[in-house]
Amino acid sequence: xxxxxxxxxxxxxxxxxxxxxxxxVSGPMVxxxxxxxxxxxIQMSGRANVQISYAPLNDASKERMSKIYVADSVTDYRxxxxxxxxxxxxxxxxxxxxxxxxxxxxxPLEFQIPALWQWRSDPPNxxxxxxxxxxxxxxxxDRPGKPYGGDYPIVTNILQKKPDLMLWLGDNxxxxxxxxxxxxxxxxxxxHMRALPELQSLLGSxxxxxxxxxxxxGPNDSDRGYVLKHExxxxxxxxxxxxxxxxxxxxxxxxxxxxGDVQFFLLDNRFFRSPNRRITGDRTILGEExxxxxxxxxxxxxxxxxxxxMGGQFLNPLERFENYANYKAxxxxxxxxxxxxxxxxxxxxxxxxxxxxxxxxxxxxxxxRYPLLDFTVSPLTSGAFSSRTEQDNNPLSLPGSAxxxxxxxxxxxxxxxxxxxVTFILYDKSGKELWRLTKKxxxxxxxxKK
Numbered sequence: 001x002x003x004x005x006x007x008x009x010x011x012x013x014x015x016x017x018x019x020x021x022x023x024x025v026s027g028p029m030v031x032x033x034x035x036x037x038x039x040x041x042i043q044m045s046g047r048a049n050v051q052i053s054y055a056p057l058n059d060a061s062k063e064r065m066s067k068i069y070v071a072d073s074v075t076d077y078r079x080x081x082x083x084x085x086x087x088x089x090x091x092x093x094x095x096x097x098x099x100x101x102x103x104x105x106x107x108p109l110e111f112q113i114p115a116l117w118q119w120r121s122d123p124p125n126x127x128x129x130x131x132x133x134x135x136x137x138x139x140x141x142d143r144p145g146k147p148y149g150g151d152y153p154i155v156t157n158i159l160q161k162k163p164d165l166m167l168w169l170g171d172n173x174x175x176x177x178x179x180x181x182x183x184x185x186x187x188x189x190x191x192h193m194r195a196l197p198e199l200q201s202l203l204g205s206x207x208x209x210x211x212x213x214x215x216x217x218g219p220n221d222s223d224r225g226y227v228l229k230h231e232x233x234x235x236x237x238x239x240x241x242x243x244x245x246x247x248x249x250x251x252x253x254x255x256x257x258x259x260g261d262v263q264f265f266l267l268d269n270r271f272f273r274s275p276n277r278r279i280t281g282d283r284t285i286l287g288e289e290x291x292x293x294x295x296x297x298x299x300x301x302x303x304x305x306x307x308x309x310m311g312g313q314f315l316n317p318l319e320r321f322e323n324y325a326n327y328k329a330x331x332x333x334x335x336x337x338x339x340x341x342x343x344x345x346x347x348x349x350x351x352x353x354x355x356x357x358x359x360x361x362x363x364x365x366x367x368x369r370y371p372l373l374d375f376t377v378s379p380l381t382s383g384a385f386s387s388r389t390e391q392d393n394n395p396l397s398l399p400g401s402a403x404x405x406x407x408x409x410x411x412x413x414x415x416x417x418x419x420x421x422v423t424f425i426l427y428d429k430s431g432k433e434l435w436r437l438t439k440k441x442x443x444x445x446x447x448x449k450k
Contacts, residue, residue: 001321011215021105022048023069024103026195028096029203030111031080031241032257035088038111038207039241042096043078043194044071052081053102054094057110065097076187080241089115113166114259122416123261123304128160129206130211130409132169132311133379136193141176149174149381152198152405156430159202165259166206166395169351169377170213170269170311180218183231190216207236210240211266212253213311213352214322221322223273223286233271233328242266250289256297259295261420263303263415267295267310276326283327285312291370298343304420304441305413309349315359315374316394322352332366339367344445347422348374355385356403359396370445373422377409401426402435415441 009138027042040052048071055063064085071077086092091112096103107406117126142148158166173193179185193199209255216236218226225231236253237245246252252268272287286294298306308314312322314331324331338346346368359374374396378384385404394402403426412423420441442448 005274010321022098023178024096024105024252025077026032026191026200027203028094028109029194029241030054030166030205030207032209032243033111033207034328035114035116036085036086038086038113040081040083040094040111041239041241042081043076043080043191044072044098046077047072048077048098048099050079050081051097052083052094053097054083054086054111056087057091057093060093062351075238078238083111086113088113090249092262099193105204107287108205110205110372111207117260121260122146123413123420125414126164126260126413127162127413128259128411129163129166130163130169130349130375130377130411131158131166131380132377133171133215133354133382134168134193135171135379135382136196138176138192141178148383151229151381151429152382154406154429155199155202156407156431157427159206160431161427163206163410166208167264167349168208168210169309170211171215171379171382172210172212172214174382175215175218180222180226180228182248183228183235186228186232186235190235194239207268209242209257209264209290210236211309211311212236212270214270217270220401221276222270223275224271225275226270229271247289247293250293250422251406252287252290254290254293258303260413261304261417264299265297265306265308267294267308269310269312276322279432280368283312284330285324285327285331290438291330294334295337295341295343298338299341301343303345304446305345305347305422305444306343307347307349311350312352313350313359313376314348315361315372315396316376316392317396318392318394320392335361335372336374339369343368343391344370345441346372347439347444348372350374350376351378352376353385354379354383355430356401356407356409357394358398358401358424359394360398361396368445370443373424373439373444374411375411377407380408381406398437401435401437403428405429407434420446 028040052066137149179189244255251275252271254268361372410425423438425436
């Protein structure tokens with residue numbers, strides 16, 4: 001009897017674990033994919049064996065299972081799972097298997113594997129959703145008064161446009177005073193945002209990439225001196241599935257990836273940034289190594305379009321708030337290098353400003369021989385500037401492009417190899433189109449292919 005009692009005590013934790021109702025806290029979220037692999041992020045409520053069941057869309061007979069991943073306390077029950085037995089150019093349906101049992105999720109779960117189009121066909125047409133400044137209210141931690149966040153169904157409207165990718169342009173999480181003093185606080189804020197019910201369907205079937213800005217890095221206007229910068233970077237890496245974070249021994253969260261004939265350069269405007277108000281010493285946002293990494297990769301890129309994304313506005317010449325114009329020497333150096341290195345097809349994406357607009361810088365003596373564009377998209381759910389009288393009167397802003405309400409953007413890449421174009425579109429929170437602008441690749445300096 002003693003032996004039986006001992007066996008019961010020995011195996012009781014296993015029995016209890018197998019019967020526990022471990023569930024999904026947030027996700028799944030589809031992240032980076034290339035022609036051979038896709039990554040899927042998820043957070044569980046407790047310890048569990050987790051797998052992904054997947055099959056080509058409308059062909060369940062070819063269902064496959066990923067390897068088993070163990071969600072445990074070491075990673076706070078968060079997982080970034082890889083699927084590598086896939087075929088390029090196909091779209092897949094998937095489901096989550098927890099402790100051997102498929103979990104019922106009431107919205108479609110899909111991912112796609114980019115096409116292997118080079119030397120075979122025209123580049124694929126695809127769409128990229130854009131947004132920044134995503135504030136989720138939490139009573140007890142928000143400042144007193146009218147709630148700053150709202151209109152969360154905006155993410156449902158984004159999904160209805162059927163984008164292939166979603167690029168989060170910073171301030172994707174708003175750290176509060178109670179959060180930025182500890183790694184625990186940063187994690188709790190990320191968890192609160194990521195678990196928003198309205199967000200889950202968008203996470204589950206669109207590929208997500210992200211940069212950060214001050215509010216998801218640290219305190220307002222925070223810079224390289226933020227005492228928890230390394231902890232903040234670690235949390236960012238735990239919650240996003242970008243292909244890389246920094247380069248070599250260099251930290252930060254910058255990276256690059258390519259989809260079709262478009263290469264995206266996701267910059268870090270916080271980790272290396274000198275203080276806005278510092279008078280002596282270097283004046284930098286990117287830091288020397290990241291700046292050279294950017295120019296190296298732009299120069300070596302064969303992509304038709306080269307899209308540079310960072311939290312704050314790049315082109316706006318007014319030295320206000322956190323525009324790059326406050327670091328004018330570095331801003332001009334980058335513009336000049338685009339010209340000296342004959343880099344074509346470049347445009348910028350930015351967030352931060354709580355209103356949206358398109359800035360256009362015409363060619364000058366230095367810099368590229370084509371107009372530079374900066375598509376600012378802000379905000380998603382945080383407060384917006386209430387009227388155009390509050391904006392900066394940016395002299396580069398295209399007439400009619402400034403919007404002062406919650407909104408999101410879209411990039412649509414289309415056309416044949418010899419006739420590629422990008423269309424910039426801005427939508428209001430309900431999905432109504434506010435304006436659009438189309439640019440041919442030749443208008444951005446790209447030589448037309450024969």
